[in-house]
Amino acid sequence: EPSWTRTAAAEAESVASISCSGHGRAFLDGSILDGEPVCECNPCYGGPHCSVFLPECVADADSGDPMFLEPFWVKHAARSTIVVPGWHRMSYEFNDGSLVSKELDAQIRRLHAAVGNAVTDGRFIVFGGGATQLLHAAVHALSATNHPLSPSRVVASTPYYPVYREQTEFFNSQDYKFEGDTSLYNNGRFSQGNFVELVTSPNNPDGKLKKAVLQGPSVKTIHDLAYYWPHYTPVPAPADEDLMIFTLSKLTGHGGSRFGWAIIKDEAVYQRMLTYMTLSTYGVPRETQLRVLKLLKVAIEIEGKEMFNFGYQTMSNRWRKLSKTMSKSKRFSIQELEPQRCSFSQKLRKPTPAFAWLKCEREEDKDCNAVLNSNNITGRDGSLFGAESRYVRLSLVKSEDDFDLLLRRMGMLVSREND
Numbered sequence: 001e002p003s004w005t006r007t008a009a010a011e012a013e014s015v016a017s018i019s020c021s022g023h024g025r026a027f028l029d030g031s032i033l034d035g036e037p038v039c040e041c042n043p044c045y046g047g048p049h050c051s052v053f054l055p056e057c058v059a060d061a062d063s064g065d066p067m068f069l070e071p072f073w074v075k076h077a078a079r080s081t082i083v084v085p086g087w088h089r090m091s092y093e094f095n096d097g098s099l100v101s102k103e104l105d106a107q108i109r110r111l112h113a114a115v116g117n118a119v120t121d122g123r124f125i126v127f128g129g130g131a132t133q134l135l136h137a138a139v140h141a142l143s144a145t146n147h148p149l150s151p152s153r154v155v156a157s158t159p160y161y162p163v164y165r166e167q168t169e170f171f172n173s174q175d176y177k178f179e180g181d182t183s184l185y186n187n188g189r190f191s192q193g194n195f196v197e198l199v200t201s202p203n204n205p206d207g208k209l210k211k212a213v214l215q216g217p218s219v220k221t222i223h224d225l226a227y228y229w230p231h232y233t234p235v236p237a238p239a240d241e242d243l244m245i246f247t248l249s250k251l252t253g254h255g256g257s258r259f260g261w262a263i264i265k266d267e268a269v270y271q272r273m274l275t276y277m278t279l280s281t282y283g284v285p286r287e288t289q290l291r292v293l294k295l296l297k298v299a300i301e302i303e304g305k306e307m308f309n310f311g312y313q314t315m316s317n318r319w320r321k322l323s324k325t326m327s328k329s330k331r332f333s334i335q336e337l338e339p340q341r342c343s344f345s346q347k348l349r350k351p352t353p354a355f356a357w358l359k360c361e362r363e364e365d366k367d368c369n370a371v372l373n374s375n376n377i378t379g380r381d382g383s384l385f386g387a388e389s390r391y392v393r394l395s396l397v398k399s400e401d402d403f404d405l406l407l408r409r410m411g412m413l414v415s416r417e418n419d
């Protein structure tokens, strides 16, 4: 019988059949040339089919754009593809008047139970447009009840994810102010006033598992657990904090889907975050929630939880290769992280973090990114993280092409150290 999805399926298969030489991809919404969507090439590849390597191209290790998981989704195309009818959930609300899919809420709880990386029983869950939106929703929610003369002092331990400072300063509210590094406050001095401490574990940029530094009745914490997955770290135990934020970006690699979730203990904080979501975007798009449900089913229902094995194997291989290259260097060093018992894999595992936190050891190399730029590499300057420019963050989560080029260029730089 006539099937109304046949055209959609044919369009998806047709664009997927455009090869781009394995160094790019064509998309249904890509620009059209000669009636076909064009190949969008990985950095440093060009030509109509991405078959031409551009030798002088910069190895860009700046962004934590998690493309390393794309091959997994290409392999599982049949299980991870959805068809979105033109009439799919047009209403502003679900039948119960809410803005969240109850099925997706349940699937997220099943995900954390399967991985064992977070407690969700008795907790509330809010969806957001990425962890980025939820971070601000959380700072707002934890500061909304402050006395006007006692704004929240938002702090994080150096080195910290730059968006914490940039976002808090951008929204510029009388309820909170970004006050920098926790070390300024954790020995009792200036410890009066309300504090909101942002704790990132594993940390961006250095991959360390971290705990809150400040204690006390006027301290509230936001645990940003974007990287608390087996791809990047051993999972010693389920996180059990007052407010935990996760993102699809670092779990499945879908940074472009703009989906994150917060797990919240306190109902009043949950209600304030819900109000934030209602008044800022009126929830997360329904198409996104449908797609995320599909992706999270694949994440834990494929035998052996293959996505996590793919993620860990990829990051572990990249760390093995990078560590081998850097072990020959006296000019550069990268962070050393201790193995820990992982409750997910039931093994002792070394961390395989999303980023290398590279240090230029020579006294004169105060601008480490400039040293890398001299060999056509660029990372993210350490000063953006509240650290010195002697440090550079190198992204290890981009495509295989990106990582291969970064490794090759770092190898050349290290081999020339004694020239």
Ligand SMILES: C=C(NCc1c(COP(=O)(O)O)cnc(C)c1O)C(=O)O
Pocket: 062, 063, 064, 065, 129, 130, 131, 132, 133, 161, 200, 204, 224, 226, 246, 247, 248, 249, 255, 258, 259, 260
């Ligand atoms: C993409 C990068 N960071 C994403 C990120 C985010 C943002 O995740 P989104 O859900 O993609 O908005 C939140 N928290 C931490 C600690 C992060 O590292 C980056 O650092 O390059």
